[in-house]
Amino acid sequence: MSTDRPTTHEPEPRAIRKRRAILEAASEVFLRNGYVGTSMDEIAAVAAVSKQTVYKHFADKATLFQELITATVRDTDGAQGPIVSFGVGPLDEELRAFARQFLHGVMQPRVLQLRRLVIGEVTRFPALGRAFYDLGLATMTGTLATAFARLADEGHLHVDGPRLAAEHFIWLVLSIPLNRAMLLGDDHGVSTDDLDRYADAGVSAFLAAYGGTTHRPRRLKG
Amino acid sequence: MSTDRPTTHEPEPRAIRKRRAILEAASEVFLRNGYVGTSMDEIAAVAAVSKQTVYKHFADKATLFQELITATVRDTDGAQGPIVSFGVGPLDEELRAFARQFLHGVMQPRVLQLRRLVIGEVTRFPALGRAFYDLGLATMTGTLATAFARLADEGHLHVDGPRLAAEHFIWLVLSIPLNRAMLLGDDHGVSTDDLDRYADAGVSAFLAAYGGTTHRPRRLKG
Numbered sequence: 001m002s003t004d005r006p007t008t009h010e011p012e013p014r015a016i017r018k019r020r021a022i023l024e025a026a027s028e029v030f031l032r033n034g035y036v037g038t039s040m041d042e043i044a045a046v047a048a049v050s051k052q053t054v055y056k057h058f059a060d061k062a063t064l065f066q067e068l069i070t071a072t073v074r075d076t077d078g079a080q081g082p083i084v085s086f087g088v089g090p091l092d093e094e095l096r097a098f099a100r101q102f103l104h105g106v107m108q109p110r111v112l113q114l115r116r117l118v119i120g121e122v123t124r125f126p127a128l129g130r131a132f133y134d135l136g137l138a139t140m141t142g143t144l145a146t147a148f149a150r151l152a153d154e155g156h157l158h159v160d161g162p163r164l165a166a167e168h169f170i171w172l173v174l175s176i177p178l179n180r181a182m183l184l185g186d187d188h189g190v191s192t193d194d195l196d197r198y199a200d201a202g203v204s205a206f207l208a209a210y211g212g213t214t215h216r217p218r219r220l221k222g
Numbered sequence: 223m224s225t226d227r228p229t230t231h232e233p234e235p236r237a238i239r240k241r242r243a244i245l246e247a248a249s250e251v252f253l254r255n256g257y258v259g260t261s262m263d264e265i266a267a268v269a270a271v272s273k274q275t276v277y278k279h280f281a282d283k284a285t286l287f288q289e290l291i292t293a294t295v296r297d298t299d300g301a302q303g304p305i306v307s308f309g310v311g312p313l314d315e316e317l318r319a320f321a322r323q324f325l326h327g328v329m330q331p332r333v334l335q336l337r338r339l340v341i342g343e344v345t346r347f348p349a350l351g352r353a354f355y356d357l358g359l360a361t362m363t364g365t366l367a368t369a370f371a372r373l374a375d376e377g378h379l380h381v382d383g384p385r386l387a388a389e390h391f392i393w394l395v396l397s398i399p400l401n402r403a404m405l406l407g408d409d410h411g412v413s414t415d416d417l418d419r420y421a422d423a424g425v426s427a428f429l430a431a432y433g434g435t436t437h438r439p440r441r442l443k444g
Binding site for chain 2: 118120121122130132133164167168170172176180183187205206209
């Protein structure tokens, strides 16, 4: 199957490559030194670009940090895709598959480290926390709430307040491992298998509370 | 009713008074300057005691910080009292009263500020996060799990895994406002009335999922 011909996909434009290198360097330096301890100089050095290039892409440190949050949170958003098709197959299976994917996304070390950094800096730099909040769970809550309202119309769920139901779903899935990871650091001791179990248990509790007439789960046995 | 006689309660021993003054000063300085930016000198100055006195009470900065966590978390523990008597009256009312008290305790500004500080420092100082974790929700989870196991034996709850049920209860009550407070800072915009509503909604979802034969809630309408 192999040939000697070089692969022919488009080379990545230079500006995009540099922008990505700066964001990767920023992630490394911010997580190592904290927000206050990070300078644009050091990011430029780690990215192996000039300081002017950094400023051409990002107006200042706050903008760069905000873009880093956007890029990192977007990486955890792969899970949003399946939401729109909830209700095509068995709802419990769909919710479990989504919950596992979502939880694994949020629990990536880089995402957790960034969340800790933002929380630690929120008093001095409230805009950082606001960006993390708005781009992260607030967005996911809106998407899920829309889906849950439709599922309730179709009889799959029993929901009067779709936003509240969406938040309960999210936190039944995330809270236990996320709290461990926030307070115990990278050595939080939650394995990949544990994550799947927490996701499944959260979905079971959610369906026991909110399952509709077409989806009548067995009484939950915690 | 008033008399001219001076009140006669025991004067607080000098050592206890000084210890408390040091802890109050430590809380102020740590929250203002962060863990790294805080020195025992500054704490002594704010507490208006000598540096020797500080060291007589607390061996080093790490010990002092750990004691501060212990004292702060203990302040949120008033809620533990009612747990042992769950099941005497109507369980939904008891759980709501407990959930409200617990949530108000965790959401005190000082407790939130300390939690943010600990999370931000956890990579460099894992012992701080471990103390917060063990003294805080881990303890509460154990107490609740014991109570839920008994309530399940009595038919009030349907619970196979009391620890998991306890964690689901805690996070159904805490998560939504706590996440806001972590990422949005002291201006999180959650009012006292909001806290009561979140507590009640968490209890309703919990009982819809875990309510037993003697406590059959209406189907939850989120």
